[in-house]
Amino acid sequence: KAGVTQTPRYLIKTRGQQVTLSCSPISGHRSVSWYQQTPGQGLQFLFEYFSETQRNKGNFPGRFSGRQFSNSRSEMNVSTLELGDSALYLCASSPLAGVSYEQYFGPGTRLTVT
């Protein structure tokens, strides 16, 4: 069974630009969550999607948004990039079909904002 895939793996953008990151969950998983990891703040929850609906949202500005498609693939978008948005963005999928709620993480997208 293929794992969680994220594209692109590395990205360099300039301040003020916008960026879209993609996440394909494990086949059969319907929940996708996004996390930001920085040296200073650690891992922080961005949002969770389930069946194309955003169920939870972390404490991030509105510049961070996401969506989920009918095949459970998810994208997150960051508009008007700031230097502080440089981070490793991790996506996790979960089956939610049982009671496990175990989260499986992808390799991440390393975003550098210059």
Next chain:
Amino acid sequence: KQEVTQIPAALSVPEGENLVLNCSFTDSAIYNLQWFRQDPGKGLTSLLLIQSSQREQTSGRLNASLDKSSGRSTLYIAASQPGDSATYLCASLSSGSARQLTFGSGTQLTVLP
């Protein structure tokens, strides 16, 4: 708001030693607790998941325990190897409607050959 703390922040041990990593959380209303491993620049690898109704889980040389009443979890690594060197993170999954993982800041483990 859930807060998760991991102690120590860094640990260096000689190969073959048994070791314990600690994780504490402030809100006992959790659905489960998960331990992850992260290698430099990489994503997270799930090691063990303990449901809130369980006391411990074991996988190979790893054993994780959970004490909800005291807000603590430990990860025990037996007979450590250099390949165990990585950052270990614990995360609690909230049991309310907002199911999100709250992570600790991690313990960076170095196993010296």
